[in-house]
Amino acid sequence: MRLNQFISSSGFCSRRKVDVLIKEGKVTVNGELISLGHVMNEGDRVEVDGQLIEAKENDIYIMLNKPPGVTCTAAKGIERNIIDFVNYPERIFPVGRLDKQSEGLILLTNDGSIVNELLKEENEHEKDYIVTVDQKITAAFIEDMARGVDIYNPRKKGNVRTKPCRVVQIDDYCFKITLSQGLNRQIRRMCRRFQFTVTRLQRVRIKELALGALAVGQWRLLTQDEITGLK
Template identity: 55%
Template sequence: MRINKLLSNLGFCSRRETNRLIEENRITVNGELCSPGQWVEEDDLILIDNKPIPVKDKIYIALNKPVGVTCTAAKEVENNIIDFINYPEYIFPVGRLDKESQGLILLTNDGELANKILESENQHEKEYIVTVHKPFDSNFLQGMAEGVEIFGVKTRPCIVTRVSEDTFRIILTQGLNKQIRRMTKAFGYTVIRLERVRIVNIKIYNINIGRWRYLTEKEVMELKN
């Protein structure tokens, strides 16, 4: 894999930070200076500042993200999630939850687990509670569940159930950009509140808005399995 991905998977630093280290001639691979985007093997001798890559403890965090925080590790973006959580070690968000939405987002330094969660074909469940601007009928629920054409493709069938006259629960196994907002818009509805309450086995309950907690060992093992 590329050196950037390897260092991110190992929890050492971001892919962008890797580029900076390469530009500063601080990374060598098998005794030679590393080049940008270089492909490496895990058994290559990779040194940073003439020292082996340090082994980092894996970090797994569940955050109840407020509206207004952007799920990016890019420091130049205002109100980014990394500045918001202000964690002392390198971590990054697993996937995205758009700025106008709230709820569960996972952060970690475990690139391999993050990739497994994000792989679309793994069909990991993500659960949301959604309120729209007006009441809906059963035809709306059925249409959403059967799949909606957005981006020129039909979304996967999903589970949609009523919570109240204008609020529904939806369980997706894919994560297209602003998928729920675009699905509801196709039926003439506008989302006014969207909260993610579950990712696979991790639930938001008992985490107040803007607060976070570490995942338990049991939760991490279930995620990995």
């Protein structure tokens, strides 16, 4: 097994983060620094910054209906962080993010190998959101949102155009949007481009996994069929 896969599958961090730690000289195997692409042997002792990494016994997959006000971070110093909110007895971390004001479906797991599969933009996994805005929706607004919008991308420090997407009006102030991207605050930035402000944002689906009747603030373990669908 490749070292980055072993560490990520332990739940310590994602494979991408492991590669960064290896480059920074923070990962050792049997007491020796290693390079990217290292393949482990059975019985190897792996440490990150002196912390022993052990293989986990069971994979954990949790669906949470995140309420507004909870921050999607595993950092213990952040008030109302998602890990303290769920209070699961084993180590888990959130897959991706919903901003603090947003609510709805988010996954938590100890399986680092699933993170890249779900978050890589080129995989184009669909996500559904129900969005409420502060003024009456027009047909032109729906069409413009679906066509693609120029928004600011802080990672690239410039504007990017969002991909065409499905947008369906629900009522005068509410619509459903299906995205295959995950740009920073994408829906809020898209709406702001047309002078609309989002007053409620709820994610209700990731791939085939739907929020369903799970109440706000509640969580449950995924079924085996749901786990298979994610992978």
